[in-house]
Amino acid sequence: MAFDSLTEKLQNVFKNLRSKGRLTEDDVKEALKEIKRALLAADVNFKVVKDFIKSVQERAIGQDVMNGLNPGQMVIKIVNEELINLMGSETTEIQLQPGKAITVIMMAGLQGAGKTTTTAKLAGKFKLKGKKPLLVACDVYRPAAIKQLQVNGEKQGVEVFSMGENHKPANIARAAIEHAQKNGNDLVILDTAGRLHIDEDMMAELEEIKEEVEVHQTILVIDAMTGQDAVNVAKEFNEKVGIDGVIVTKLDGDTRGGAALSVKAVTGKPILYVGMGEKLSDLEQFYPDRMASRILGMGDVLSLIEKAEAEIDEEKAREMTQKLKKNQFDFDDYLESIKQMKNMGGLGNIMNMLPGLGGMGSKMKGLDDEQTAEAERKMGRMEAIIHSMTPAERANPDILSPSRKHRIAKGAGVDISEVNRMIKQFNEMKKLMKQFGKPGKKKKFGFPF
Known part of the structure; x- marks a missing residue:
């Protein structure tokens, strides 16, 4: 983080x-x-x-x-x-119009802040809450912007409205709202053009959209990696166009992140969400108390639980727990656990959310790019080894004879010693997990519950 x-x-x-x-x-x-x-x-x-x-x-x-x-x-x-x-003391929600009335959200920000991707992420969030969003391509200057919005909209299962590059953004916004009225969309999100820096044309265009259609919420997307500049951008947008809230992107990076601590004090506007990764699901509601806990190394267990609930298949998790208790955990389950940990952002991300381990995530990820890359390669080789096993070998690791291990190593393109090492780790993990299932044994391993 x-x-x-x-x-x-x-x-x-x-x-x-x-x-x-x-x-x-x-x-x-x-x-x-x-x-x-x-x-x-x-x-x-x-x-x-x-x-x-x-x-x-x-x-x-x-x-x-x-x-x-x-x-x-x-x-x-x-x-x-x-x-x-x-x-900001309290968590701030994006204000929606009551009932089935259409809410119009205008997304603003500089080029490179991740505005178009964040727009799609936000639409996905509201779709999960039962809304019917319509994404609107108002960035007619950047050639790839419309295509990018369409691709991301398709991934999120959200409709994208586009009139190409030859219409004024204000006219596109008006036509999109007419489309929404006819098609039952109750949320219209306008993806406007960014610039490399703030200029009068950009501001005028945003004001023109606001004059043409009623915008209920103007949300600014800022890049945490730009540090103080992000706060200056937020201040200027608020003074010239007027914003209702901010989304801070790239807060999962290794940069200093001071923008997230400064923006509310400088602009008076709340942070609504933070981008914590590149996946379209990596947009988290901003909770000031939870972020303070993370910064002070006190962990953020509530966000970890919510992330687990969103990313982990509950039925599969229940089956895995039962298998662990009965000592029936096999390599298919091991593969599934690796996949689910990846979905939650990896071990480093999880450790940052555990009390007393704040700041450990970066150490787990490796101290430099080469170590990080090596850790990722090891994880990839582990998956390759499991994929090289037959269904029978995955289901019953006890049948892994030396000849089978040699075949698996060859199939995965690794040395036999790496196969032996992974099997040994797997068996040790099974023994450890079996101990967790026994009453009165948990505290022996330092667990606080």
């Missing part, structure tokens, strides 16, 4: 606070200096950092905190609460 480095720095500060039995005012001020440095390094807006540190300091050096039983933990609690306030 973009905040891995910030999480690590903050956890070091908190570790020092917890180690002190009593805190002096100087202890708190020194800790806040470190927090300030960490936030600025994460590309959080300077004025936002200044106000944030001032708010924390005013609360943290009060009598109740300094004379409390555990002042270190109280300071951490205050930082958490102020971080939540900074990002």
Whole structure:
């Protein structure tokens, strides 16, 4: 996640606070200096950092905190609460028109922010909620934009309205709403043109669309990877066109991510969703309290549960649990578990959401691109080994004789030692999982439940 480095720095500060039995005012001020440095390094807006540190300091050096039983933990609690306030306190939903009335959403943003893909992601979210969206191709300048929207719309099972490249975007928007009225679409999402930078023509075009049709929500898409520039873009769009909310993309990257912490304070507009991957399902509702927990390394179990519910086949998961209990877990199940873990963003993403393991995700993914690539290659070879087995071998790993292993290694294009290593890991995992199923054994392995 973009905040891995910030999480690590903050956890070091908190570790020092917890180690002190009593805190002096100087202890708190020194800790806040470190927090300030960490936030600025994460590309959080300077004025936002200044106000944030001032708010924390005013609360943290009060009598109740300094004379409390555990002042270190109280300071951490205050930082958490102020971080939540900074990002908006409450989760904000996109406001829809009541009943079957059509809601018109206009998507805006600079070129390269991921606006067209995010538009399709948003349509998919609302389709799952029972709406009937219509995606509208209003970007008539970028040759691939219309095609990209059509491809993504098809993947999401959402209709796309297009009039080609020879009509004004405002006219396309008006025609799309007429189409929606005739065809029962209750949500129209306009994918407008982006530019490499903000210019008057772009702003004028967005204003012209707003004059031609009633736009109920204007949503700005900003790229977390552009740091401070993203916040400046949000400020300018809000002043010139007026926005109702923001979607921050590419927050799963290794960049600093300060835009997500600054945008609400700078524009007064809420973050609605965050893009956490390239898949069309990788758009998460923005919860300020959960994001604060992730940043502070406290995990985000609720989002992990929701992700699991959305990505994991419940029936298959239930079958797998029963097989584990009965020690019937086979290589087909192992293959399915790899697939489901990939759907949830991989082990690194999962670890970032577990309490006490925040920031570990980047370490799990590897410390550099080469290590990350090697980890992915290993996973691929593991899948290739299983695919090289016969159905009987997958169902009953006990029949894997040396000759069978040699054949599997040849089929997967790997060395026999790699096949042996994977089979050994599989057997060890089975033993471990069998222990989990026994009453009173869970705590032995350090599980908190």
